[in-house]
Amino acid sequence: MSQVEDDVLQSFRLKLEADPAVAPALVNELMDKLATGKLDAGAILATITELTQERSV
């Protein structure tokens, strides 16, 4: 991971963590996916749906 990539992802994480609408578990799950390069839109949307649902409950 380049320095620039690292900077952008760190900044992204901070913004997500500061957003009350985003569940902390989603932040961790998403950042793990980004770090490991598993960029599958379907999987990310499924995670959002699952964790947003849990948060609603």
Add this chain to the structure above:
Amino acid sequence: MITIEHLRIVEFRGIRELSLSLSSHSFAVWGPNGSGKSGVVDAIDFAITGSVSRLSGSGSGGLTVTRHAPHVHSRDKPVDALVELRVKSTASGKIATITRNVANPKTYSLSPELPDVRQAVDRAAAHPEIVLSRRDIIRFVAAEPGRRSKEVQALLKLDRLSTIRSTLKTVSNRAANAHKEKQQQLDSARSRLRQHLDLPELHSESILERVNERRTVLDLTPLSDLTPSTRLDLGVSESPENSFNKNSALSEIAGFLTTFDSVTSEGLRSQPKLKSAIGETVSAPGAVAALRQRAFWETGLDLIEDDDCPFCDQAWSSQPELVEHIRSKIRKSDEAKRLRDNVVAAAQSLGSELDSLRSSMESIRRLARVCEVPNADDLLGEWSTALSRRRASLGAMDDVLELEDVLSAPAFLSLPEGTRPALETLSATIENTPDQSARASATSFLSIAQERIDHSRQVGRSEQQTRKSNAVARGLYNHYVDAHEEQLTRLYELVESEFSSYYRRINSDDESSFRAALRPSAGKLDMEVDFYNLGMFPPMAYHSEGHQDGMGVCLYLALMKHLLANDFNLAILDDVVMSVDSNHRKEFCNLLRDEFSSVQFVITTHEQYWAMQMMHAGLVTKKRQAHFFGWTVDSGPTVEQADFWDAIDDALSRDDVPSAAATLRRNLEAISGHLAASLGARVFYKQDGLYDFGDLISGVRERHTSLLSKAQKSARSWNNDAELEKAKLLDEQRKRIETDLRMEAWAVNPAVHFNEWATMTTGEFRRLASAYREFLDQFKCSNLKCGSWLEVVPNKQKPTVLRCACHTVSFNLETA
């Protein structure tokens, strides 16, 4: 990251066998064009990355490492071609030797096998941009903005950031589409509830008013509040199967007939949109095939777990390289993906319309059964089944694409013949049915109201869930875009500032107020530069080729600083900035020396003079340079690594005075030129620019005398006795050397042609060389680790300091 301790090349490119000792210090490789210098660059490139950038990329058609990296005489024996690179991990300081053989370029051996050194080597391999050639720097400066953006993005490894952005955009779009679909379903459900309640708008008060009217008829307690769990039919006994509200039924069937006439004559609203989207997709050349390939590549991308390709099971040199290779294939089908997204969105809309239509049919079928009009029930049932099959065919892309021909035809709706007459019969039957009792009507009304409000609530919950997911997905994308923009803006501002600063330093004599502007915008990176305070222009507009080269290197250095930060420890500069004139190259050396002191530069040049400038500036030491010359196919380059005084001594030890004389002459000319520039000596101007030693040395001697005098005058004015003593000492030394030189006057007289030297005896020439060595040494720093030539700073009309690179010598020239 790594630095290079030692390099050994065997049967590689134009080199048969060569060893260079770099000891993790900057190193200069100089020699004329065609002397084999680039073989050193290729060898380092190969040892670290397993490939040779010169043999890849555009313009290298058909060249491969295995076939073309070995020396031409070993082209059929790649196993004989290898490079050994002893490297030091800058993090741990540990040293190990990489050995990479052309026969098996993807792997390398490391001896000893030290994990942290291997990690450092692999990190260096992920940054092939540490090797920079002139054709590379032109890409940053002379490229059009779109191309420049790609080049800079590739250098800064921003491709993955773009992929993340694109993926999050897809997530956001899909979430938005899912929400839109649910919204449409909710609108439909509410519309049917509103229709049943005969209300223009759905408000709690008006719903309760309508419901309580019926509850009163049934002697049920009126509802006072409408909550998500309120049952409208609370207390109503099981409604009789055959009861219905006549007016509501007539209103419902009239509404259905209107919808029926509309869809049977004009089709569903989304039909033309889907037909158009399908038409655009199937008519785009190769789009359908590209979509299938994209699905194939995307599946493969998900399966990558290590360096092995999931398609062919072959090992790649690194997982990121494999991932990037597959992503590049996926990117080629981006246009096809856009077309696919349009088709999917239109198919979703059509699916929602079909759902809504089938839902309305079920209510009508219930009326048909109650009113005993079986023909209407059967035909609607048949139609519903047909529409259900259509609905299912909207799920898979291949099935959707096959619908193009039927979308505009009535056949798409598969309407059974006789449906409308059957509906009219049903309507007439209801019309002729005597109005049921108010209680039956109320029961029916409340049952249907309950069923429809249940459906609305269920769809409403789904809509709420998709709305939240959509908001989160949109939030993720927006946060990412903000983070991306903020960081890149900050990065480009820093790069812009440092790039400008580096360039100003190199060109301080004529562009001291230079500034540059880097403006990223929608896939482009605009760059404008100041031209002598006359405005901002593209770099190629008015600046010379040499200045553009300087900009390219400065931009490269600024970018590398941000790409690698503290890991920027190694850079191989292959004949770059050759168009920059000598004075600016000197400043370039100073820039590398001062601003990038932790970077080991390996620099090739075809100019000896620049190699000397590097040494004089203290960028490389005299031991850290190699002179390449006399290349032949059979033997490769001849390489000379010794100091030129050693070369003279060596020649004299063989009584080879002509060779020693030629070496001394060549070096005196080069050094005197450098000293004239660095000390600001007055030299008689020659239009042809061809100065010989005699043209330069007088001015240098006068200038040296004058500077030492100024240093003493300055020290006196500041009452700096220590400085005064040092300056006096140097001045006395100068006078003594001048006296010694006069003793050799006949030999050092510039008027005497250098050819005369060749006739001297070995002893005579040794004394001459010794006198010159002492003469030249007075212009050098006595610190052996420095050894740089003295220079005045700033190099303008009124210099303020006379100093060496390490500041061991540093005289103030200004008086109090």
